[in-house]
Amino acid sequence: MTRKKIAEFYTRLRDLNPEPKGELHYVNPYTLLVAVALSAQATDKGVNRATGPLFEKVQTPQQMLDLGEEGLIEHIRTIGLYRNKAKNVIALSRKLVDEREGVVPPDRDYLETLPGVGRKTANVVLNIAFGIPTIAVDTHIFRVGNRTGLAKGKTPDAVEKVLEKVTPEEFKLHAHHWLILHGRYICKARKPDCWRCPVEDLCAFKPKTPPPGTQPAPKQRKAG
Structure with missing residues (x-):
C-alpha cells in the first residue's frame, strides 16, 4: 500500500471514529x-x-x-x-x-x-x-495488516515493525484501536464484510465479499 493510500486508509477510519476506545473495562x-x-x-x-x-x-x-x-x-x-x-x-x-x-x-x-x-x-x-503511541499486534491487527496490504509480515512482531514504520505520526496514538475494531467487526477472520467496508477500494484483498443474499457474477465462457 502506498503512503498516499495509507494516509487515506487511516483518515477514513478516523472520520468514522475520531476517539476510539478499548473495549476492556478497567479502573486504573x-x-x-x-x-x-x-x-x-x-x-x-x-x-x-x-x-x-x-x-x-x-x-x-x-x-x-x-x-x-x-x-x-x-x-x-x-x-x-x-x-x-x-x-x-x-x-x-x-x-x-x-x-x-x-x-x-x-x-x-x-x-x-x-x-x-x-x-x-x-x-x-x-x-x-x-497515552504512548504504541501498536499492539493481536490476531485482528495481524490479519488486517496482511489481508489489506497495509503491513505484511509473517509474525506479529514483524507486522508491528512495519506498522510503526508506515503509520503517519498523526495516526499512531489511535492506530491500535482503529485496526482492532476494524478487524473485529468488519474485516472478520472467516468472511470479511467487504460490502460495507469504508476502505474496501484501498484494500488488496480479493475476491471481495458481496452483500448477503447476492451472488458474484458468473464467469463468462470464452467463445470457440
Missing part, C-alpha cells in the same frame, strides 16, 4: 494490566463479565495479594486458562509490590518482565493507560 493502569493479561485467548466481553465484580473489590496489587490466588480463581473461572492466569496475576502483583511499590510504570521493558505479560500486553497498557 493496574486493573487494565490485569484485564489485558486475562484477555489472552478470551473475548473482551467475557473478561468484562468476570472483572466487573472483581474490580469492585480489587484495584491495587496489594489488594490482589490479599484476595489470594483461590479468591481470584473464584472470580475468573469463566475465563479460559483461568488457573494459569490466576498464578500469573498473583505473581505480577507480588513483583509490582516488591519492586515498584505497587505502581505500574510506563516502561515496556519492565512490563515485559512481569509474569504473563508479553509485548502485546505491555503495548496495550502503554497506549491506553499512558
